[in-house]
Amino acid sequence: MPVRVQTEDFDLGAEILDLRRDNTGIGAVASFVGLVRDLNHGNTVAEMTLEHYPGMTEKALAEIVEEAKRRWNIIDALVIHRIGPLKPTDQIVLVAVSSAHRGDAFASCEFIMDYLKTRAPFWKKEETEAGAYWVDAREDDETAAQRWAAPSA
Amino acid sequence: MITLLYFARLRETLGLSSEQATLPAGVADVRSLTEWLRQRGGTWPEELAQDKPVRVAVNQDMADPDTTVRDGDEVAFFPPVTGG
Numbered sequence: 668m669p670v671r672v673q674t675e676d677f678d679l680g681a682e683i684l685d686l687r688r689d690n691t692g693i694g695a696v697a698s699f700v701g702l703v704r705d706l707n708h709g710n711t712v713a714e715m716t717l718e719h720y721p722g723m724t725e726k727a728l729a730e731i732v733e734e735a736k737r738r739w740n741i742i743d744a745l746v747i748h749r750i751g752p753l754k755p756t757d758q759i760v761l762v763a764v765s766s767a768h769r770g771d772a773f774a775s776c777e778f779i780m781d782y783l784k785t786r787a788p789f790w791k792k793e794e795t796e797a798g799a800y801w802v803d804a805r806e807d808d809e810t811a812a813q814r815w816a817a818p819s820a
Numbered sequence: 821m822i823t824l825l826y827f828a829r830l831r832e833t834l835g836l837s838s839e840q841a842t843l844p845a846g847v848a849d850v851r852s853l854t855e856w857l858r859q860r861g862g863t864w865p866e867e868l869a870q871d872k873p874v875r876v877a878v879n880q881d882m883a884d885p886d887t888t889v890r891d892g893d894e895v896a897f898f899p900p901v902t903g904g
Contacts, residue, residue, distance in 0.1 A: 701904050717903065718828055720896060723880035748903060760904050780904060786882070788896075789903025790828035801829040804873070804900030 669744050670728040672719060674751040677761055686745050687765050693742050697772035698763040699780050705755035707802065710795035715802075717750045717759070720788035724748070731782045735764070738778070739771040746779060748789065778815050785812040822891065824857075827898035830874065833867050843891050850876050851885035853895060873900050 679700060687693045705712055732744045747761040762779045766772040791802040825838045847853050854876070858865040868874055876883045877896040889895060 719903070720825070720827055720877070720880075720898070723877055723896065726880050784904040785901065787903050788827065788877070788898060788901050790899065791902045792828070801899065802902045804902055808904075 669732050669746065670725055671745075671747045672721075672724050672728075672750055673747065674749060676749070676758060677747050679758075679761060679763075682745060682747070682761060683763055686743055686763055690742060690765070692767060693765045694767045695769040695772040696763060696765045697769070697776040698761065699776055700758055701760040701780075703753050703755050703757045703759055707793060707795075710793075710797050712755060712793045712795050714752055714754050714794045716752050716792045716794075717748075718790045718792065719748075719750050723788050727787045728783065731779055731786060734782070735775040735779050739766065739775040740768075741766050741771055741775050744775070744779065746783065748783070748787070750789070781808070781812045781815060784808045822889065823894045825894065825896040827896065829899050830867060830897055833863055835863075843889070847889060849885065849889055850878065850883050850887045850895070853889050854885075854897075857897075868897070874898070875900060 679698060683696055683698060687696055703715060728746050732746060735741060735744060742765045745761065745763045749759055753759060762776050764772045764776045764779070785808055792799060793802055821840050822843050823838065824841055826834050826836055831837045844856050847856050854868050858868050875898050878887050878889060879894050
């Protein structure tokens with residue numbers, strides 16, 4: 668199961684061990700973990716809530732992983748995204764990719780994360796001392812995703 | 821019938837997370853469906869205004885104004901995504 672949407676936390680070490688178990692062809696694993704920060708636009712964030720679109724989320728993430736597999740020589744990939752209430756320092760998202768060589772793992776891990784940011788239907792609502800508000804999409808996330816517009820591999 | 825879904829800020833401002841609607845006569849794509857919803861008045865015309873960054877998905881795929889909408893479809897309206 669390469670894509671999971673869950674309220675529970677995850678263990679990076681255990682997930683990577685599972686990803687590469689018994690596969691002697693894997694020479695590289697690259698991973699990214701996104702965390703909740705305590706400051707956004709100058710306001711202290713006490714808590715945030717992740718909402719998503721059940722069904723489309725899993726579909727969108729699976730399509731992003733499939734696209735990465737078309738572009739790079741990936742052996743396996745895993746995406747875990749948490750939903751529900753989260754606090755600063757909590758883990759939000761994990762992307763891990765295994766491949767024979769590091770180049771494919773590094774590039775595809777970043778690609779999956781950039782596409783997730785702009786294409787997977789998640790929304791953050793932050794609770795701050797100034798009140799609760801929905802986080803606005805960032806233009807530089809879109810710019811980051813557009814770097815991959817033309818297949819590079 | 822079509823299923824309409826609303827997420828995040830749109831769900832809150834419209835006060836609605838989902839509804840069933842009869843596909844109105846003359847509505848055949850995302851553009852005409854959105855225009856039909858704007859005619860509900862209240863907060864709808866403002867929240868679904870053309871200059872608002874509203875995203876639409878049809879049957880769980882990202883759509884654009886020209887995407888066809890048919891009877892039985894699931895159409896979702898939401899703000900730009902902010903996960904990760």
